[in-house]
Amino acid sequence: MKIAISGKGGTGKTTIAGTLARLIARGGWPVIAIDADSNPNLALTLGVPADRAATLSGLPRTLLEERTNPDGTRTAGLRLPPSEIVREYGISTPDGVTMLLMGTVDHAGAG
Template sequence: MKVAVAGKGGSGKTTIAGTLARILAQGEHSVLAIDADPNPNLAVNLGIDAETAARIESVPLSFTHHAKDADGNYSVGMDISPEEIVSRYGTPAPDGVTLLLVGRVEAHQAGAG
């Protein structure tokens, strides 16, 4: 099963996603929670203390490659397997959830808001 939570800012997405992840994990499901927010807060919602959450490393974009075919269609691929990404960057959280951070803004750059 794959579940995605989306909505406008302040609508409770992180609370719903974190609660759902923990409930599913307690029900003996394997849960990989992916926080793709540039300002990630899912770790704390999953029960990881704030100090540990601040040290979680985001998956680097260097593992991706972009290509354009002869027809002008773009594609994005990964240079390592999803399993390797989870193995390297997955963080264990309470209730058996594994957290993966992607998209965290590490440093402001031109055009990054």
């Protein structure tokens, strides 16, 4: 099952995503939660202590590689299989959710 949550700012997306992830994980299902927000707070919602959450860094851009296809078009792909990315960069949370942080905005125009 894949669930994506989107909407306008300030509508509770992070709260809903975190609560759903925790409840599903408590039910015994494996859960990977991906925080792709430019202002990431999902770790806090998933129960990661604030001091630990403040030190989390996003996935490195080096995980992506650009490829030129035989027809000359260019695409981006992952350098590692998704399962390896989760294993290497996933953050364990108290209820058993594995969280990935996509990245943060370092300066205006960077997102």
